Amino acid sequence: MIKTKFDYNKYLRKNTLPHIWCPGCGDGIILKSLLRAIDKCGYSKDDVVITSGIGCASRLPGYVDFNTIHTTHGRALTFAIGIKMFKPRLKVITISGDGDALAIGGNHFIHAARRNIDITLIVFNNYTYGMTGGQCSPTQPVGSLSTTTPFGSIEPPFDVCNLAQAAGATWVGRSTSYHAVQLEKFMVDALNHTGFSVLDVITNCHISYGRRNKMKSPVEMIKYQKEKAVPARSAENMTPEDLAGRFKTGILFEKAGSPEFCTEYYKKLESIKTK
Amino acid sequence: MAKNIKLMQGNEAIAEGAVIAGCDFFAGYPITPSSEVAEILSSKLPKIGKVFLQMEDEIAALGAVLGAALGGAKALTATSGPGMSLKQEHIGYASMCEIPCVIINVMRGGPSTGLPTLPAQGDVMQAKWGTHGDHAIIAITPSSVNESLYETIRAFNLAVKYRTPVLILTDEIIGHMREKVVIPDKSDIEIIDVKLPGVPPEKYNPYNYTSGEVTPLAPMGEGYRYHVTGLIHGETGFPSQKTDVIQNAQNWLMDKIYKNIKDIEKFEEFQTEDADILLVAYGSTSRSSRQAIMMARSAGIKAGMFRPITIWPFPDEQISALSKKIKKILVPEMNMGQVIFEVQRNACGSSVYGLNVVNGEPITPDQIYEKIKEISKI
Ligand SMILES: Cc1ncc(C[n+]2csc(CCOP(=O)(O)OP(=O)(O)O)c2C)c(N)n1
Ligand code: SF4
Ligand SMILES: [Mg+2]
Numbered sequence: 171m172i173k174t175k176f177d178y179n180k181y182l183r184k185n186t187l188p189h190i191w192c193p194g195c196g197d198g199i200i201l202k203s204l205l206r207a208i209d210k211c212g213y214s215k216d217d218v219v220i221t222s223g224i225g226c227a228s229r230l231p232g233y234v235d236f237n238t239i240h241t242t243h244g245r246a247l248t249f250a251i252g253i254k255m256f257k258p259r260l261k262v263i264t265i266s267g268d269g270d271a272l273a274i275g276g277n278h279f280i281h282a283a284r285r286n287i288d289i290t291l292i293v294f295n296n297y298t299y300g301m302t303g304g305q306c307s308p309t310q311p312v313g314s315l316s317t318t319t320p321f322g323s324i325e326p327p328f329d330v331c332n333l334a335q336a337a338g339a340t341w342v343g344r345s346t347s348y349h350a351v352q353l354e355k356f357m358v359d360a361l362n363h364t365g366f367s368v369l370d371v372i373t374n375c376h377i378s379y380g381r382r383n384k385m386k387s388p389v390e391m392i393k394y395q396k397e398k399a400v401p402a403r404s405a406e407n408m409t410p411e412d413l414a415g416r417f418k419t420g421i422l423f424e425k426a427g428s429p430e431f432c433t434e435y436y437k438k439l440e441s442i443k444t445k
Numbered sequence: 446m447a448k449n450i451k452l453m454q455g456n457e458a459i460a461e462g463a464v465i466a467g468c469d470f471f472a473g474y475p476i477t478p479s480s481e482v483a484e485i486l487s488s489k490l491p492k493i494g495k496v497f498l499q500m501e502d503e504i505a506a507l508g509a510v511l512g513a514a515l516g517g518a519k520a521l522t523a524t525s526g527p528g529m530s531l532k533q534e535h536i537g538y539a540s541m542c543e544i545p546c547v548i549i550n551v552m553r554g555g556p557s558t559g560l561p562t563l564p565a566q567g568d569v570m571q572a573k574w575g576t577h578g579d580h581a582i583i584a585i586t587p588s589s590v591n592e593s594l595y596e597t598i599r600a601f602n603l604a605v606k607y608r609t610p611v612l613i614l615t616d617e618i619i620g621h622m623r624e625k626v627v628i629p630d631k632s633d634i635e636i637i638d639v640k641l642p643g644v645p646p647e648k649y650n651p652y653n654y655t656s657g658e659v660t661p662l663a664p665m666g667e668g669y670r671y672h673v674t675g676l677i678h679g680e681t682g683f684p685s686q687k688t689d690v691i692q693n694a695q696n697w698l699m700d701k702i703y704k705n706i707k708d709i710e711k712f713e714e715f716q717t718e719d720a721d722i723l724l725v726a727y728g729s730t731s732r733s734s735r736q737a738i739m740m741a742r743s744a745g746i747k748a749g750m751f752r753p754i755t756i757w758p759f760p761d762e763q764i765s766a767l768s769k770k771i772k773k774i775l776v777p778e779m780n781m782g783q784v785i786f787e788v789q790r791n792a793c794g795s796s797v798y799g800l801n802v803v804n805g806e807p808i809t810p811d812q813i814y815e816k817i818k819e820i821s822k823i
Pocket of ligand 2: 190191192194195196197226227296300301374375376377378379
């Protein structure tokens with residue numbers, strides 16, 4: 171079978187290119203996977219809203235031809251909730267960096283999850299504050315270096331997926347910018363899920379993170395992703411020692427049919443009306 | 446037809462006004478003395494099919510309001526001093542991205558829990574200068590329950606018309622007292638609605654810095670796909686670092702408000718024609734001032750009052766005109782002196798005195814009268 175080439179032009183705002191990302195940055199791979207996933211889902215461009223916070227990852231919405239809102243640092247989910255609640259028919263996607271989603275935006279992250287509102291959050295997790303030059307992030311591994319942990323970080327990092335699940339998200343998955351095909355599949359799955367879905371994407375920032383942590387080039391970082399990723403099924407048979415320094419990939423949690431916030435809200439309105 | 450008159454609380458009047466104005470969406474976070482606005486709307490809005498959300502904090506509340514507003518909602522949040530501080534980044538964002546919304550600040554005093562249940566007028570300067578960078582802002586200071594209702598309607602109209610956040614600064618006294626309100630007939634008031642742009646999507650630019658007209662904000666999800674960003678942007682909405690674009694964008698944020706000041710300004714003058722002493726007072730303090738003026742007049746001292754209803758942009762023109770004929774000005778405020786600086790800036794050679802009470806008690810007519818007497822002897 172001949173595979174036709176995907177036409178990204180259909181979704182790119184060419185007047186806004188070139189993008190700001192460094193050559194070799196993983197964010198472009200995630201962008202392309204997202205466009206393919208959105209295309210597979212068959213949404214009309216007019217019905218898709220993408221919100222983002224601040225950071226390298228969060229520059230994504232500017233490049234794509236949807237209703238796009240590049241908000242404030244950490245608060246993209248709050249805008250997403252506002253527009254989703256007001257216009258539930260819209261498909262709302264939020265793009266966030268690890269710092270954006272989990273440090274300054276951590277409160278909004280857990281509350282969006284708790285509400286199980288029908289929004290897909292994609293965390294571009296590069297273990298660092300890429301945009302501001304590589305300061306310590308809440309997902310940065312213990313011992314790694316950053317411009318604000320020059321002697322090695324002693325802070326235990328968040329596991330984005332565990333946190334999302336514990337807070338109430340009903341679809342949780344992880345992939346990497348190396349696993350581009352899997353990434354697209356997971357995105358389709360997350361987008362099709364009704365409820366709060368969180369996709370943690372381990373991505374490479376060789377500029378702000380890699381070069382301080384013995385991975386100077388994108389190639390080394392991509393290799394890291396390939397080697398450290400453990401498919402969830404394989405992880406079941408591994409000891410915590412085996413898993414140290416590695417991360418699980420896969421759809422890690424999925425619960426269909428849980429009450430979704432927006433639906434519940436409008437159901438409540440109906441019940442008030444009929445009284 | 447008989448007038449529809451009700452007795453209600455200031456915060457209730459704001460909620461009522463919001464509903465009349467067509468408020469589609471409220472998101473807030475509880476804080477005394479503003480919480481009644483949220484509580485009342487949590488019942489009113491769902492009943493008419495609209496959205497009420499209690500968010501995880503004030504930042505989230507304004508974020509949700511802005512998200513909804515981009516979808517075309519007439520959106521509202523309500524808070525008080527410390528919550529207002531948390532909202533500042535989003536106020537700056539809303540100004541820059543020209544997203545309409547109404548923000549109620551029922552003022553109180555002090556940080557964190559300061560003087561939560563007592564009145565103050567602590568946030569007048571915060572309303573103008575609290576956020577980062579430069580932008581104009583509209584802020585309104587009602588002085589009665591009835592005015593709270595009508596000014597809330599006007600705030601929604603101004604927000605949509607000028608695509609800007611509009612702040613209403615009341616205080617604990619106005620917010621919690623009960624007074625008579627005349628509920629307007631729909632036909633008696635103007636309501637400005639959110640509408641689609643007059644051009645087709647392919648011709649739509651979300652911003653317009655040059656023609657002097659405020660471009661309508663297309664509700665998202667209606668075929669007008671565009672980009673919103675806090676990065677300085679050109680008329681297309683996309684970021685730009687060109688010096689002329691940056692300057693134009695900044696000028697526009699000021700011009701669209703200041704060049705329309707005649708439409709935005711609102712004030713009341715009370716016995717200023719023959720006054721020798723002018724009081725400049727707003728909100729609940731203007732009520733004590735009115736009383737004090739009558740006391741002064743019965744004692745033969747000719748006092749009068751200028752009461753800004755729109756406090757930002759500040760009524761520079763009116764104050765400077767009045768100060769040309771009235772040489773003594775008194776500014777009573779429930780803060781350590783905020784509006785007095787604006788009055789001084791505009792006073793053409795007049796002496797400006799302050800009366801500042803921040804002890805949790807309202808400023809009484811007696812206190813103001815005493816100060817008037819003192820000034821009259823200078
Ligand atoms: C309120 C606020 N605080 C701080 C910043 C500065 N800032 C911009 S991006 C960023 C961190 C971005 O890191 P992350 O979210 O991980 O995104 P990345 O750049 O790595 O994709 C920070 C701290 C800001 N813009 N706003
Ligand atoms: S700094 Fe890092 S995250 Fe940002 S564009 Fe460059 S490589 Fe990508
Ligand atoms: Mg990051």
